[in-house]
Amino acid sequence: MAQCRGVPPEISHNDQVMSPPIVPDSPGPVNVVLIGPPGSGKGTQAVRLAERYSIPHISTGEILRSAVRAGTDLGRQVADTLAKGSLVSDDLMTALVCARLSEPDTAAGFVLDGFPRTVTQAAALDRMLGQAPMIVILIEVPDGEIVRRMGTRRVCDSCRLTQSVADAFHPDTEPCPYCGGNLVRRPDDEPDTVRHRLATYAQYATPVIEHYRSRLSFAVVDGVQHADKVAAAVAEHIDRLRLQRQ
Ligand code: ADP
Secondary structure, rough: OOOOOOOOOOHHOOOOOOOOOOOOOOOEEEEEEEEEEOOOOOOHHHHHHHHOOOEEEEEHHHHHHHHHHHHOHHHHHHHHHHHHOOOHHHHHHHHHHHHOOOOOOHOOOEEEOOOOOOOOHHHHHHHHHHOOOOOEEEOOOOOHHHHHHHHHEEEEOOOOOEEEEOOOOOOOOOOOOOOOEEOOHHHHHHHHHHHHHHHHHHHHHHHHHHHHOOOOEEEEEEEOOOOOHHHHHHHHHHHHHHHOOO
């Protein structure tokens, strides 16, 4: 895409099968922003969208977690914040996303997962994108369902695939069904941290949603249905907007 060359000064401070994508003659980039509470399935949907439209999946949480694993400067800077389930500063996140959106693989679009989380970040993203189209989709899931999901969420320490395990899951006997690696709980999926992340989401999400709600490109999708159905609803919204753009 990206109108991100040169960060503006205010930023630098601080069981349904999807139909194939309908590709208009000059569709323009598919710039998609997924918002929703932790555990709402943004990551799962982002992976599908990335494949469907051949665009990169940009997960700010994954960028930060891999920096922590690799022990980079960024990783050391954010490790405590991630462990607590609090938010990394707007300045740092904005600079990070701005740099990522400036990379050439975003020319055909991107799926942004985890950003923006605050109104300051949302305003910064508007400035980065300028006149470029942006499709914002809120995946809605109530708190009770989130807590249930996070209790069974595991990530493979080898292939990094996030998956959900049965309540009677036994980590020593049940390896990752895809690669045989160990299924482990993400450190910030421990129950206390989940509660803190949900409280943080509740505090910041409403104004971010209000920032987008009046836009024609904004849609709310029910996240408490099979992932295939969520994917179909998300794709339908994106394809409808792309057709209108022609
Ligand atoms: P979640 O499952 O909570 O949506 P993510 O993988 O998106 O988790 O993010 C994990 C953590 O990374 C967050 O709890 C937060 O500490 C940090 N983080 C990710 N994106 C942002 C952001 N846009 N602003 C501030 N902190 C962020």
